[in-house]
Amino acid sequence: MTTTLRPSGPIDEGADGARARTYDVCDNGHPVGAVEIGTDPRFGPTAAVLRSLRIDEAHRRRGRGTIAALAAEEVLRGWGCTQVRLEAPADDPATRGLAAALGYTVRSRNMLKDLHEPAPAPPDGLTGRPMTEREFAVWLSTAVDTYAQEWTRRGVPEEQARRKSELDHATLLPQGLATEGTSFHVLAAGDEVVGHVWVARETPQGEPIGYVFDVEVREDRRGHGHGRTLMRLAEDVTLAAGLDRLGLHVFESNTPALRLYESLGYATTRYNLAKAL
DSSP states (O other): OOEEEEESSOOEEOTTSOEEEEEEEEETTEEEEEEEEEEETTTEEEEEEEEEEEEOGGGOSSSHHHHHHHHHHHHHHHTTOOEEEEEEETTOHHHHHHHHHTTOEEEEEEEEEEOOSOOOOOOTTEEEEEOOHHHHHHHHHHHHHHHHHHHHTTTOOHHHHHHHHHHHHHHHOTTGGGOTTEEEEEEEETTEEEEEEEEEEEOTTSSOEEEEEEEEEOGGGTTSSHHHHHHHHHHHHHHHTTOOEEEEEEETTOHHHHHHHHHTTOEEEEEEEEEEO
16 A cells, blocks of 8 residues: 555645645545644744644554655655654653654653642742832843743754744733733842742633743752742742643753652643654
8 A cells, every 4th residue: 555645725824924734644545544734833934843643543553654744744844844843642652652753852841730729838038029120121131032042952943943932922921021911920038039930821722721931040049949939939829810720831851840840740731742854
């Protein structure tokens, strides 16, 4: 049997240059599944997404999924894409296994925690409080560069990383510190700020949750448990907003952060995998 891709419709092109297209996966011309690919507007036209891949049950376990994915990658190379990513739910080991066989590696994961009760108070000498406008201006002056560098250190081309960082900050903070549903807090030891956390209201699956977009301890104050205290502060901020779940995104290579979140009760909901084309 010969497995090929056949377009099931025209290329869907957006005003920003984004592309998307769905293909039938065919064996000798007969459809046995479907694959959807596209470019990722958050990273730009050279970043691709394998949005979905389905092989009908009766035609599985014969390598058709692997052949279809490889054929989709060839199409994306023709579009000028240099990287492709896909998302795998934590409860879908088959997708992760296929991705690993195709050369994808886990770049990051999304995690979630159900909140049931207020977090313990900060240790003696530490206080959580809202960030001031002046503190926000200082943070914002370096935030775009810092976030872009986080992505480039994980193998994302500089242009794609910069685009994502600029777009995310512009989209998530249209009114700056006054953006509705957004909360910035700092952790202070007396008059000295030792870290900050940014929490906002999100609706990833249609139901609102709290989401940690940024949490950082000042470099010279790390190793003293302040990251844990900041996450506890984020949980209290979320509960105060009437939400009972808190989500976050963490890079797979950030082992200290990953261990912290797991120790606090966060569970992985999705793996984000990527591959150079």
